[in-house]
Amino acid sequence: MSAGPPKIRIRGLVKSFGEKKVLDGIDLDIMQGTSLVVIGGSGSGKSVLVKCILNLLTPDAGTIEIDGENVLALPPRARRAVYAKVGMLFQNGALFDSLPVWENVAFGLLARHRVTRGEARLRAGEILAQVGLGPEVSRLFPAELSGGMQKRVALARAIAARPEMLFFDEPTTGLDPILGAVIDGLIVDCVKRLGSTALAITHDMSSAQHIGDEAAMLFEGRIVWRGPATSLLASGNPVVDQFTHGRREGPIKMELCGGM
Amino acid sequence: MTSLAAALAGIGRPVLTLCRTAGRVALFAVSGLSHLIRPPFHLRMFLRALVEMAYFSLPVVALTAIFTGMVLALQSYTGFARFSAQGAVASVVVLSVTRELGPVLAGLMVAGRVGAAMAAEIGTMRVTDQIDALATLSTDPMKYLVAPRLLGGILALPMLVVVADILGVLGGFIVSTTSLGFNPAAYLHSTFTYLETIDVVSGLVKAAVFGFLIALMGCYNGYMTRGGAEGVGAATTAAVVSASILILAFDYVLTGLFFSQ
Ligand SMILES: Nc1ncnc2c1ncn2[C@@H]1O[C@H](COP(=O)(O)OP(=O)(O)OP(=O)(O)O)[C@@H](O)[C@H]1O
Numbered sequence: 020m021s022a023g024p025p026k027i028r029i030r031g032l033v034k035s036f037g038e039k040k041v042l043d044g045i046d047l048d049i050m051q052g053t054s055l056v057v058i059g060g061s062g063s064g065k066s067v068l069v070k071c072i073l074n075l076l077t078p079d080a081g082t083i084e085i086d087g088e089n090v091l092a093l094p095p096r097a098r099r100a101v102y103a104k105v106g107m108l109f110q111n112g113a114l115f116d117s118l119p120v121w122e123n124v125a126f127g128l129l130a131r132h133r134v135t136r137g138e139a140r141l142r143a144g145e146i147l148a149q150v151g152l153g154p155e156v157s158r159l160f161p162a163e164l165s166g167g168m169q170k171r172v173a174l175a176r177a178i179a180a181r182p183e184m185l186f187f188d189e190p191t192t193g194l195d196p197i198l199g200a201v202i203d204g205l206i207v208d209c210v211k212r213l214g215s216t217a218l219a220i221t222h223d224m225s226s227a228q229h230i231g232d233e234a235a236m237l238f239e240g241r242i243v244w245r246g247p248a249t250s251l252l253a254s255g256n257p258v259v260d261q262f263t264h265g266r267r268e269g270p271i272k273m274e275l276c277g278g279m
Numbered sequence: 280m281t282s283l284a285a286a287l288a289g290i291g292r293p294v295l296t297l298c299r300t301a302g303r304v305a306l307f308a309v310s311g312l313s314h315l316i317r318p319p320f321h322l323r324m325f326l327r328a329l330v331e332m333a334y335f336s337l338p339v340v341a342l343t344a345i346f347t348g349m350v351l352a353l354q355s356y357t358g359f360a361r362f363s364a365q366g367a368v369a370s371v372v373v374l375s376v377t378r379e380l381g382p383v384l385a386g387l388m389v390a391g392r393v394g395a396a397m398a399a400e401i402g403t404m405r406v407t408d409q410i411d412a413l414a415t416l417s418t419d420p421m422k423y424l425v426a427p428r429l430l431g432g433i434l435a436l437p438m439l440v441v442v443a444d445i446l447g448v449l450g451g452f453i454v455s456t457t458s459l460g461f462n463p464a465a466y467l468h469s470t471f472t473y474l475e476t477i478d479v480v481s482g483l484v485k486a487a488v489f490g491f492l493i494a495l496m497g498c499y500n501g502y503m504t505r506g507g508a509e510g511v512g513a514a515t516t517a518a519v520v521s522a523s524i525l526i527l528a529f530d531y532v533l534t535g536l537f538f539s540q
């Protein structure tokens with residue numbers, strides 16, 4: 020791994036909703052130019068973790084350092100500057116449904132860089148082509164797209180402004196296997212070509228091994244295992260083993276009766 | 280003793296909640312307004328809000344105003360006949376419409392139409408993470424979603440009320456001259472004889488305040504939405520109800536400010 024301080028460094032992150040402690044002391048480092056895959060059961064707090072890192076939720080305790088600075092303690096202006104360098108793909112896409120596809124994709128470009136709408140539109144077309152969407156899509160509205168197409172538009176929006184840090188919340192869920200592989204390739208490509216640092220959440224083991232340099236398992240509010248993504252299927256950790264092999268017996272208890 | 284304490288707590292708790300909400304709304308309003316004087320400005324969003332609030336509300340407000348003017352003429356004619364004061368019809372119509380009914384009825388109609396739509400749109404954006412997405416794209420949601428709507432409301436309602444004033448007077452004129460036997464020229468003459476600038480101006484100021492309240496309630500309730508489609512429904516209802524009540528309350532306060540000696 021590269022030397023120097025980690026790009027993103029999280030210590031003792033705690034987040035509760037009412038009585039329920041979702042994150043219970045997360046420690047996590049992500050090095051510049053690497054990608055980390057976070058896995059964990061449904062409802063284990065993966066999306067909450069990413070939202071805390073992006074300052075969309077305020078943690079109850081802990082620190083989040085980006086480029087060595089604790090973002091939670093920064094004044095608003097400096098914090099905005101830090102978050103101008105991120106791209107995020109939300110789990111449900113979160114496309115702006117009052118704007119056509121091209122404006123969704125170009126939104127960050129228009130907000131951050133002084134580009135004209137014409138230029139932004141051309142750029143949006145190029146990025147849409149990268150995610151396998153033709154020019155006829157760019158004038159449609161999000162409601163007119165299939166779920167998989169929405170996901171690809173959301174991915175295009177996340178990478179459009181060439182951010183230094185990329186966050187993907189389940190980028191390939193709901194896509195067919197071929198398209199899933201294409202998107203995986205695209206994410207790897209972005210990380211390598213742009214030199215971005217990435218954090219991806221996924222439930223798909225092959226996708227995890229493809230995207231991630233490293234992997235971490237979130238369980239009961241903590242990171243219980245961390246290692247190279249290639250060793251996911253042979254981690255030797257009982258929690259990870261149960262999860263990656265989809266076994267019903269093991270330390271992870273699905274509260275099917277209690278939860279309903 | 281304990282029952283007294285319980286009774287007091289029963290009064291205190293809602294009062295505290297009300298104060299807390301009022302405080303939050305006030306902070307929200309200040310934050311929204313502060314974005315109007317700090318660049319960047321989202322001109323497109325402002326124009327969209329203005330068109331939505333002013334232009335598309337025109338038919339509703341116009342119909343309301345015309346019928347109100349017509350009813351006013353009819354009511355005051357038959358009512359005033361008891362004192363042989365039918366001559367006052369024109370003045371009653373123009374004063375009621377410009378001072379009171381134009382702004383209040385336009386405000387209530389727009390609250391139902393636009394306040395609800397605002398709360399639903401922003402609430403849906405909240406529950407589908409679109410507001411979070413704005414923040415990750417270097418765009419302040421307060422600046423992008425709330426500030427343009429607040430300004431749109433402040434400007435749209437006075438425009439609508441100018442139209443409502445004219446159409447309200449026209450409604451009274453039509454009824455008076457066609458079925459109540461007034462002479463058109465004499466009716467218009469007495470319409471303008473007792474009309475003062477303050478009557479119209481106070482109505483327009485009220486309208487600006489109502490427009491602000493409608494947009495504020497729509498945005499606030501939308502922005503604070505929790506919990507899926509049900510939450511959006513609740514936010515929509517809350518936006519309309521709270522805006523309507525605030526309009527009537529502020530109407531009283533403003534009337535007091537303008538016309539008490
Ligand atoms: N805004 C919120 N208010 C209250 N509780 C919340 C909120 N957001 C998340 N939670 C709770 O936090 C827990 C973790 O949610 P999260 O969305 O992070 O799960 P996840 O790991 O992303 O699951 P999935 O794989 O299904 O997306 C859930 O139990 C959820 O109920």
Ligand SMILES: [Mg+2]
Nearest residue numbers: 065066110188
């Ligand atoms: Mg999730």
